[in-house]
Amino acid sequence: MxxxxxxxxxxxxxxxSARDIAAALTRLSVERGGQAVAVDRVRPLVSLGAATLVATALGPVADDPQQDLAAFRALLRDAPSDPAIxxxxxxxxxxxxxxxxxxxxxxxxxxxxxxxxxxxxxxxxxxxxxxxxxxxxxxxxxxxxxxxxxxxxxxxxxxxxxxxxxxxxxxxxxxxxxxxxxxxxxxxxxxxxxxxxxxxxxxxxxxxxxxxxxxx
CATH class of the missing domain: 3.40.50.1000 (HAD superfamily/HAD-like)
Structure with missing residues (x-):
């Protein structure tokens, strides 16, 4: 058949989608006094799952894993997506x-x-x-x-x-x-x-x- x-x-x-993800993570990181998150840093992390991605990308400004994940997803949901992705x-x-x-x-x-x-x-x-x-x-x-x-x-x-x-x-x-x-x-x-x-x-x-x- x-x-x-x-x-x-x-x-x-x-x-x-690393472009959209990096933008959302950057906003979350900067709001906490952290650094911008580069797209090239995000790409190899995407296949590892959202929890690992968020915790690793936020680094020293990471907090409660579940709250961080929820905050990240809210930002990702509300932000406009780059047409070039x-x-x-x-x-x-x-x-x-x-x-x-x-x-x-x-x-x-x-x-x-x-x-x-x-x-x-x-x-x-x-x-x-x-x-x-x-x-x-x-x-x-x-x-x-x-x-x-x-x-x-x-x-x-x-x-x-x-x-x-x-x-x-x-x-x-x-x-x-x-x-x-x-x-x-x-x-x-x-x-x-x-x-x-x-x-x-x-x-x-x-x-x-x-x-x-x-x-x-």
């Missing part, structure tokens, strides 16, 4: 995949409400039948629970799916269900993914439709 479903990670895969050719590639008959979903560790809002802001939500966030299922990636949730929403099974991601968290989640991983080389956690753990690799989204077709 040919593959017909593709699950996408969000941060570092479809969008360079969508990677080049993402919209074109998603449209081409839908036209080719693929059913698409997002599986991210970002809270579902934030992920849905971000996709809507950048007019990408129309391509996805499901958005599974880090709080959608009982456990977040690398546990396969959110992938199962998204597949059920698509009416698909692991045998007819692909996963597009950029980190070892994505690789582990995909491997748990034996779903081939297509690795975006421009993402945040690419260097931590072993070559054997990716079925394919692409440098830009203009190449994704053909790569997906080759694994159909």
């Amino acid at each position: 040919p593959r017909s479903a593709i699950l996408f990670d969000l941060d570092g895969t479809l969008v360079d 969508v990677y080049p050719d993402v919209e074109w590639a998603l449209a081409a995949l839908v036209d080719a008959g693929w059913r698409l979903a997002v599986v991210t560790n970002k809270p579902e409400s934030l992920a849905v809002a971000l996709l809507h802001t950048h007019c990408l939500d129309r391509f996805f039948a499901c958005v599974a966030g880090g709080d959608t299922a009982a456990r977040a990636k690398p546990d396969p629970a959110p992938l199962r949730h998204a597949l059920a929403a698509l009416g698909a099974t692991p045998e007819i799916a692909l996963f597009v991601g950029d980190s070892e968290v994505d690789a582990a989640a995909a491997a748990a269900l034996a779903i081939p991983l297509l690795l975006y080389a421009g993402g945040y956690g690419v260097d931590a993914v072993a070559e054997k753990d990716a079925a394919g690799r692409f440098d830009g989204f203009a190449d994704l439709p053909a790569l997906a077709a080759a694994h159909r």
Whole structure:
């Protein structure tokens, strides 16, 4: 049976969300007398989870972990998103995949409400039948629970799916269900993914439709 479903990670895969994240963290840090948080500092931390990201980025001005996380997410939710965070050719590639008959979903560790809002802001939500966030299922990636949730929403099974991601968290989640991983080389956690753990690799989204077709 040919593959017909593709699950996408969000941060570092479809969008360079480190720009928005760094802006929110900078505001929180400066309000406490700390330093600005650089985008380059944020990118390698994104795949480690929000709690680790916030605590590490805030450094000496970090306080209660839960309160810090809540404050950060509130700032991220309320601040305008940079239009430039969508990677080049993402919209074109998603449209081409839908036209080719693929059913698409997002599986991210970002809270579902934030992920849905971000996709809507950048007019990408129309391509996805499901958005599974880090709080959608009982456990977040690398546990396969959110992938199962998204597949059920698509009416698909692991045998007819692909996963597009950029980190070892994505690789582990995909491997748990034996779903081939297509690795975006421009993402945040690419260097931590072993070559054997990716079925394919692409440098830009203009190449994704053909790569997906080759694994159909």
